[in-house]
Amino acid sequence: MAAGLREGLPAPCCPCGCAWYFRPTASIREELRTTGHAVRLETAGAEVGVVSVERAVTDWSARYFGQWWKAVEVEPQSVCAGPLVLAEIDPGAYGEAALAVTQAPHTSAVCAKAQLLVTRCEESGVVRAVSPDQALAYRSEPAGAILPPPRHPAMSRPCPARPIRWPGPVGIPTMACPQRKDPPVSRPRPVRAAVFSAGSWGTAAAKILADAGSDVIVHARRSEVADGINTRHRNPDYFPDVDLPASLTATTDPAAALEGADYLVLSVPAQTLRANLAVWAPHIGPDTVIVSLMKGIETDTGLRASQVVAQVTGVPADRIAVLSGPNLAREIMAGRPAAATVACPDEDVARRFQQACRTSYFRPYTSTDVIGCELGGAVKNVIALAVGIAAGMGLGDNAAAVLITRGLAETTRLAVRMGARPATPAGLSGMGDLVATCSSPLSRNRTFGAHLGQGMTVAEATAATRQTTEGVKSATAILDLARVHGVEMPITEVMAALLQGKIALDEAAAALMQRPPRPER
Template sequence: MRIAVIGAGAWGTALAHVSAGCGHQTRLWVRSPEVLASLREQGENAVYLPGVALDARIAATDDPAWAVEGAQLLVWAVPSQFVRASLRAFRAHLPARPVVVCASKGIELETLAPMSRVVAEELADLEPRYAMLSGPSFAREVVRGVPTAVALGCEDAALGREVRQALSSARFRVYTNADCRGVELGGALKNVIAIAVGCADGLEFGHNARAAIITRGLAEMARLGVALGARAETFQGLAGLGDLVLTCTGDLSRNRQVGLALGRGQRLADILAATRTVAEGVKTTGSVQRLARELGVAMPITEQLHKVLYEDKDPGRAVADLMTRDLKDE
């Protein structure tokens, strides 16, 4: 199979490595000249995955037309807020009924659309067939060959099985799930909770607080997911609980690192300026806060985190306000 991966950040690079390792002809579209040069000259992504050797069969390019030429599977792995613009840029080069696997985790800030809706809207006349890839998967560990299991949300069972077979290996196991909306929302919402957990850890509140935020955060995720048409049980699986635990506790998590820095007293603008990687949860918090208000879904952790990120509220005060809310049943 020929597979095109769009986006050469850490996650896109890791998925290209998985694809090439499965024996597919793999083309990786790269926007950054610096990243492209390192891929071609050093066989690694020196910006996002420095020091990690990649499969030599990956063909890196900055040419959109060549990247997708003849591709039977398109893996979209650009930051979520740029998915719409990138689809528009590539649209003229895509065939009819393209198969798009979206690996971007987020909710569009301007429209509050999940990524599946963005794909459906932008490629409507091409009649795209699409799936959403999510689950506990640090890119650096995937490239190192650490055993990893992820979820593929796809309403078309036959297509889901085809993609699952194409991307699975002895080190990268793909589970299919017909609840496409739940899979994509789990991947987006867990980033918000991971920042909150990072804040608590940065404040040195300990394991009790971490466990409480993860557990109550999962409840928030499921409530919003159900309101948006997802199944509650999906949030107990890889794309929900699995990804949530990984992102909240693993120090490779960019969202957790943002929270840690906030809890230690750093300003958000300074934190974001110091890194080239994207912490999706920062912007997703804004989207989720608006969605929760519009739908009347109670999300107290998200609400307090929004005040920390966008209203300069002290993280310690935010935790205190969470702890002194009206008492209620679990």
């Protein structure tokens, strides 16, 4: 298996004519052989080599697969592949692969607790697969060798393996995660949660967790916010009028916040996640579960927040959860009832977090559909912008209802095409959040839209908005995803054009109303 490869010649390589996006060139083979890193994974009956130019990839393989199989670091020259699997992590190449796989007849499977969409070319035997949860694409060739076979007797045996020394859990053969110091133990409550950051939703989520009995520490980037929480039990900037539980503390030190944390709960603006997380990642413990509260799509990559988390931290998908639903922070701070969905490929992880954040006023449900939950949360912000515009222009309640209903239709189309379960967009993270956000004057996205509808420019509306308005940046990223996946999203398309200054308000309304008539789907 060769992973993390970014160059190569796109070449048609199946008799069926399917063009694949990557073929290892001779120079890449040489680079892998000379400067690459390799890990051999052994089970009782099989062996596989992972070779990559990026150490992070082989480290991750050892850490992840080493929990079940024997993992040893070896010289890359010792790896001679028979069947060859290429794994591609480049977001652009992943997007192309996802499109190719989803447009061909394909099946859905679960591999390492993540969904895998698989298609096979009968003639060539080439298997292509994408894991939407992890933004990983694979291509398996029935034969081929990525590195030259050993040429002399000294090389005909595997190179002396360097064992990765960490104790495996009892009963599991050999090696486990290099970062794991002890076998997993069940922790007595209270669990410890570190909430990054101290904005609207971070503060409300911290309050929920503390009210549920968890030991909660908030990471604030400004010391005056941390001081306010520690000394006056109030968040002076976001909720100066609401008392926080006295047990809730805050710090500006990420290492202190993450010390012994069972959960890292992330609530920063989606476009800042990658850079922030890179700084925080070294302090994340080997067993810490990461929970994303964010409802945005990264503009440069088209990745969902959980995918960014996986990329930056190397934490496996079954330790990354998302919480999403109709959760206007101000209402939750007032103790008004709300519900949400906790989604994780590992339902046990989702159940544990469900327990950790269950209160008399907050009712979490569980799901394994991370894709559906995250897309529902991201797209509803764009639809809320449109509903806000309609409200600002005084277009009436019928128009709002049309936008919400057709907004749900386009959310569902995209989510299902990207691997979500069709029922998820109809749930709390989809329709539930869409209704709350599009109806409430508390919504920042709806309010931003209303400003536009009343005649402000995008720059003026941005200046008038202090808090995070994810839909403004995510609209274009979602539209790009729609195009990659061949899905029609007319409201998103019009919103992206409007936000980019390509069309005016009246043109936007006309563009939606004058679309060719069609059946309701």
